[in-house]
Amino acid sequence: MEINKLSNNYPVDLKSAPKRTIAQPEQAAVAAERKDSISDDWQLLEQANQELSQLADVDMDKVNAMRAALKDGSFELDLADLAGQMLGQHS
Numbered sequence: 905m906e907i908n909k910l911s912n913n914y915p916v917d918l919k920s921a922p923k924r925t926i927a928q929p930e931q932a933a934v935a936a937e938r939k940d941s942i943s944d945d946w947q948l949l950e951q952a953n954q955e956l957s958q959l960a961d962v963d964m965d966k967v968n969a970m971r972a973a974l975k976d977g978s979f980e981l982d983l984a985d986l987a988g989q990m991l992g993q994h995s
Contacts, residue, residue, distance in 0.1 A: 942950075973979035 970979070
């Protein structure tokens with residue numbers, strides 16, 4: 905016995921389903937309407953996100969300074985302080 909849970913309203917092959925297309929002017933109008941409905945806080949977050957996306961993920965000046973310190977032997981590591989900082993993060 906075959907059970908077909910798809911109603912006649914939906915095509916069996918989803919690839920053959922007609923796709924709804926929106927004209928470019930209509931898309932612009934929808935986008936403008938949506939932007940007007942977004943809260944001020946959301947707009948601030950979006951602006952901050954755009955500004956942050958332009959920043960480098962890695963501070964290469966710090967990386968190069970660390971490389972130079974490791975290379976010339978001037979890098980100092982306080983293990984007691986490091987352990988204390990690690991414990992502070994997990995307590």
